[in-house]
Amino acid sequence: MSELLSPPPAAAGNQYGAEHAAAKKAVALAARLCKKVQQDLLKLDVQTKADRTPVTVADYGSQVLVSVVLKMELPSNPFSMVAEEDSEDLRKDGAQEMLGHITKLVNETIINDGSYSITLSKEDVLVAIDCGKSEGGPSGRHWILDPIDGTKGFIRGDQYAIGLALLDEGKVVLGAMACPNLPFKSIDHNGVSSGDQVGALFSATIGCGSTVESLEGSQPQKINVCSISNPVDASFFESYERKHCMRDCTSSIAEKLGIQAPPVRIDSQAKYGAVAQGDGAIYWRFPHKRSKEAVWDHAAGSIIVTEAGGLVKDASGNDLDFSKGRYLDRDAGIIATNKYLMPLVMSSDGRPVGVLIAQPLLRQKKITGASKTAAKLSAAWKSP
Ligand SMILES: Nc1ncnc2c1ncn2[C@@H]1O[C@H](COP(=O)(O)O)[C@@H](OP(=O)(O)O)[C@H]1O
Ligand SMILES: [Mg+2]
Ligand SMILES: [Mg+2]
Ligand SMILES: [Mg+2]
Known part of the structure; x- marks a missing residue:
């Protein structure tokens, strides 16, 4: 259900080209942090929120990285983000160790990526998490972020996603979603599917279709829903x-x-x-x-x-x-x-x-x- 697409939509000059490229970069970088944490999950790093759902260092770290990348890549755009996590629990006594671990993970991921020469303090991390406190709504532009969707799956070692979308005047106009554990099938120029890899990056811009590419980097492939009618x-x-x-x-x-x-x-x-x-x-x-x-x-x-x-x-x-x-x-x-x-x-x-x-x-x-x-x-x- 996918075909090779050339050139990728980000390069095709669509209205949201810069935002689309920034969103893909943000979720791909966040996915690197999440993969590292999922491989080495420590008990210390899972908290239960007031609504009794779990949250890990990776949920927080992912939210920080996405907000950092969006701000670095789109410096002239006003920034508003509706995101799942906030810093309240991390500001409590007893959360210092977890906050220290998140800060270390975020800085290591930024250094390993090499795109930005910045180092975040613990306070910077708390502030970056709270960038997601916007109420969104029908006017203006707002990013919408789930830093880890499927945290229970993430903790189990199963599927999870980093989902980022842009709301413009009340309408979702683009989305980027990293699925680090979902198989990715690459399609060659003859349309032949070869060697399954793991890690898919989906994205879409309004009016431009949807694509999938490898999280490790590959040409985006156009995708379509199935045509089953029975x-x-x-x-x-x-x-x-x-x-x-x-x-x-x-x-x-x-x-x-x-x-x-x-x-x-x-x-x-x-x-x-x-x-x-x-x-x-x-x-x-x-x-x-x-x-x-x-x-x-x-x-x-x-x-x-x-x-x-x-x-x-x-x-x-x-x-x-x-x-x-x-x-x-x-x-x-x-x-x-x-x-x-x-x-x-x-x-x-x-x-x-x-x-x-x-x-x-x-x-x-x-x-x-x-x-x-x-x-x-x-x-x-x-x-x-
Ligand atoms: N008891 C419950 N009933 C319905 N939805 C719940 C729930 N507990 C958590 N969720 C939501 O279901 C999402 C996961 O959906 P799915 O079942 O498709 O994996 C969770 O996202 P998070 O993991 O981001 O918190 C959370 O928003
Ligand atoms: Mg949650
Ligand atoms: Mg969710
Ligand atoms: Mg979540």
Whole structure:
């Protein structure tokens, strides 16, 4: 599903060429730090945040490196970033050792890369992390960063992604996503796929398509979503983590659609990359109960799918709206697939997919805000 592209979009003079090149450089450098940490993960380096999710030295280090690279590469652009991590826990007593380790990792990565002659102090690191505190919104330009998406996968030694996107006047206009553990298939000039490497860098600019290249450096290859139109031939991706989506709901929709293949469960926005390059047909994510979806969990991945010819919708069939701040204002559920399968998924078994999502939520008797729309849909739907 990929073909060699020459020249790469960054050199083709598109409106966001400089930002596209800077974003790729930023996530590739952050990926180097993450790979080093994943190879040598220490207990000391995992903290539990107030929301009880894990965060590692690599999440923080990645966020620092991305903000440093963007500022160094685009010095004249005003800088605003909506990013997942903040420095609050690192400023607490007892976090000094971890902060020291992050600072050392960041400086070693910068020195080894050789692009910049700068050294960050611990305070510089804290300030760089807090560059991600922007609220985003509908006006101006804002970077959106998940420094490690799939931290649980990262800790397990599995898939994870560094996802960076640019929001311009409320619309995602470019995305770059490093997936250090995802296989990369290089395609030669005759279109022949050769020797699998590990480490893929996806990117997309609005109106210019999506590409994948090796994280180690290679020519970008244009990618497209698959053209499967019969669900019998389709496969689907969902979260590896059971708590992140309702498996009874996805398996019942898969059954109703006639999907034969078992689910492929991997962590992070790597799922969007896999759909964008046609490795599978569908990625869906149906939440258990009210859990806010952060913009950084979907911004980079969704433009990579849409620019690869796919569609990304919420459970009511609306486009994702990234202009509402740090969280998506979406109906319960997110679906990424091609234009043939989307209408079928949206009205599985003749009923809106929102209804199918609503049923287990209603059974939980926890009709909170996120499930209200689904509950309304369910009430409005009359069995034929
Ligand atoms: N209990 C939960 N329910 C739903 N989503 C959750 C969750 N705990 C964490 N997440 C989100 O799911 C993301 C990972 O998605 P996936 O399941 O596709 O790997 C996490 O990103 P981070 O790892 O960046 O924190 C986090 O935002
Ligand atoms: Mg997290
Ligand atoms: Mg995430
Ligand atoms: Mg994260």
